[in-house]
Amino acid sequence: TTALAATIAIDSGFPFVKIITSDNMVGYSEAAKCSKIAKVFDDAYKSTQSIIVLDDLERLLEYVPIGPRFSNAVLQTLLVLVKRMPPPGRKLFVVGTTSNGHVLSSMDLSSAFQVMLTVPALREADIKS
Template identity: 45%
Template sequence: DFLHALDEVKPAFGTDDSELEDVLPFGIIEYSKGISHILKDGMLYVKTVKEQPNLRVMSVLLHGPRSSGKTALAAKIAQLSDFPFIKLITPASLVGYRDELAKKDYLHKLFTDAYKSPLSLLVIDNIERLIDWVPVGARFSGSILNTLVTLLQTPPPKGHRLLILATTSQRSVLEQLDVTTAFDNQIPVPAIQDLGELGAVLAQVGAFDGNYRRIIEDIQQTTRSSDVNVGIKTILTTLETAKLSESPEDWFVEQISGQIARYPSV
C-alpha cells in the first residue's frame, strides 16, 4: 500500500529525527484507508512546495478530535518529505520562555532559521495551546496568534521554500479567531469511527494475544452500538494500563465503553 511503499524511501535524517520519532511511539497503524489518503495529500503539498517556483510558502492545517493522531501524522509527513530543514514546534517548546515577548522572539527566530534553508518544513503542533487558548473568557495570547498568522503567510526570500504543517483539535475556535483562512489547505484527521476499525487496530498490535474479537463483542453489548469515536492514542495508551491490571480484558472493555459513552459520535 501507499504508506508502506513510501516507508521504503524514508531517508536517513539528522538531529531532528529523534524529535519526530518521539511523537510516534507506536508508529503509524493503517487501520483504515483514510490513513494513507492523509499521507498522500500531505505528500502532494510537499511536492508543490518543492517544484513550483511561484509558491514560496504553503500552509496546511491537520484538524480532528483529541487523540486522533494529528501530531503523529504530521510528523510522518515531515519524515517522508526529505526536506533538509525540519522542525517540530510544540507547546512544550514554548513553556520555558518567560513571557509572550520571549515566545514571540523564539517563533520569529525559528522561522528565520527555516528561511535560511532552500527547503524547510515546520510542524506547528497544537495551535490552540501555543496561543494559550482558554475558553473561559475566550482568553488567548493575541501577540502569539498574530505572530503565527502573519508568519504563516510570509514567503521566505527568493530561492527559498517553506511548508508549514499545523495541527489543532479546536478547529471551530481557530475559525472564530479567523486563523483558518490563513491556511492554504486543510486535512481532516478523524477518530476511530467504528468497531471494525477498532478491531483492525487490536489485530495489528496483537493485543490480548489475538483474542480481540470477544472484546469487540463486549464493547458492542455494553454500548449497544458499533460507533466508537475514540482517538487512536486513547486506545493504545489504555491498552498499556490494561495489560497491568488484574483483569486486562475487563478493564479495557470498561474504560473504552466509558469513553464511548462520554463522547458519543455526532
C-alpha cells in the same frame, strides 16, 4: 494529527524540519514565545526547502474557552509568519495541527493556511507495527 504531521515532515527528506510545540515553551513569556517562533521561521528561510509543524495551535496560543482567553501577541506573530512568502529560491511548507478548528476560524488563523484537512482518529488496525 500530531503524529501524522510529524511523520510526514520527517519522511519528507527536506533539509530543514522543525516542530514547534508548547511543551518546549513552558514558562516562556509571550514575548519569548513570539521570539522563538520567529527564530524558527528565520532559520527555515536559510534552507532551500523547509517544513515547520505548528503542533497543537490552540495550546501555542494559550487558548482557554472560559472567557475566552488567548495570547494575541502569539496569534499576531503566527498570522504574520504563516502568511509571509519565503525569500526567492526558498520553499516553506507550514503544517498546523489542532483539535479545535472552529477556534482557529474564529481567530482568523485558519485563513492563513491554504488547505484544511480533517483527520479521523486512528483505530487500532490503522497503527503501523
